[in-house]
Amino acid sequence: MGTAPESSFELRIAFILQNKFTLAAFSGFIDALRLAADDAAKSRQIRVGWDVYSLTGGQVAASCGVAVATMPGLPDPKGYDYVAICGGNSYADDTPAPALMQLIKLAHTQGVGLLGICTGSFALARAGLVDERRYCIHWNVMEAFKSRFPRAQISLDRIFIDEGDVITCAGSTAAIDLALYIIVRHCGSERARQVMRHMMMTSMRPASVPQAHFFQLPPDGTDTRVRKALHFMEQQLDQPPNNLAIARYCSISLRQLERLFRANLNQTLGQAFRSMRLNYGRYLLLGGSLSVMEIAHITGFADTAHFSREFRKAFGETPSAFRALSRRPSAEIGSEERGAVREAAI
Known part of the structure; x- marks a missing residue:
């Protein structure tokens, strides 16, 4: 040496x-x-x-x-x-x-x-x-x-x-x-x-800034095929694959994969992927100039109405209302509202 x-x-x-x-x-x-x-x-x-x-x-x-x-x-x-x-x-x-x-x-x-x-x-x-x-x-x-x-x-x-x-x-x-x-x-x-x-930076990000991922970490002991499926889904968020493609990636049948998701996560494959895509959509609403229609398309929903309906069901408000809240000065936002915006940034 x-x-x-x-x-x-x-x-x-x-x-x-x-x-x-x-x-x-x-x-x-x-x-x-x-x-x-x-x-x-x-x-x-x-x-x-x-x-x-x-x-x-x-x-x-x-x-x-x-x-x-x-x-x-x-x-x-x-x-x-x-x-x-x-x-x-x-x-x-x-x-x-x-x-x-x-x-x-x-x-x-x-x-x-x-x-x-x-x-x-x-x-x-x-x-x-x-x-x-x-x-x-x-x-x-x-x-x-x-x-x-x-x-x-x-x-x-x-x-x-x-x-x-x-x-x-x-x-x-x-x-x-x-x-x-x-x-x-x-x-x-x-x-x-x-x-x-x-370097034309306005600030240094602290270590506690979360990474932009959109799935909940599965609990220890989760079947490796479920973990593999979740990883594949996260990687494909901008071009969401159908459930059959996810099952083929995991080298098992769709029926087997569905059974594994229910047994390990108490969710269907579709529910888990929809939650991930909605979290991604909420993140996209925080910044940039993408319209709600464009975000709906990116995250794999049929149309704006479908995305808005599922978003409200998950988060209690429409995508447009959430975006408006996120753009208000922080001094005008209550603690509960501020927590929702902070959570979306994760």
Whole structure:
């Protein structure tokens, strides 16, 4: 392993890029560090330092195909405040990576912080760092993570989670918020505000901001085929499949799948999917310029009247009334109404 140079940096991070890493998460995080590092915003590593490594050295391709150059070898963790594992589309590759496992365990033993960026959390869990820790997992890989690490506590109601020695992040733009959180800790609030000004951000999202997913997590012990169906339904919300397509995806008959939904969730398949689509519709009503008719179409309802009828049955008001409420100044909204709008943002 290479040796990091001694320095007077306020913050120093070693990035480990995995194959097919998520470019947005890595680039957003490291760009925040770049802007915090230099008073003149000239990208010089003065206050903050970083190095980028990989298991193979040389160029590593992101999931979008863009290649990033990495340093040879792997770092000595003790030269850094954090080792950040940046994952992406290769999370399903369960082939052991002894050098990475060794690095993670060494960093943990030395008291160096570990960051799981996007699906980099899979590597931390493979290294045995599960115990009583909560893991922040992107909703799209929740089932894959749960199937591999059933003892892990998973959270989808936050964009990152700090467990002291391990910090995990859902990925994508949430990595910028995590970077700002760490910059505040090591470099101060003013340094973080400098980053936000340059990145044209008005604020830093707290860890407690929920992820935008639209299904209730099934209870532990739920049949894996029901979990698989719910995951497929969540992924297809913009083009809702019919029930037969969902059953085919799960490799069972529709009758079998219906029985499983009733036994596990006390709901029919249709009821579960309708609830998910209505939650998505409520989320879409909060922002943007989509009309109620367009939202009805996107969420798979026959027409505006059908969507409005089901929406009112579920939430006690019409889509138009909910949208009007969400656009009123918060000072004019009562606590119960404010709670409904906050819940819809989840």
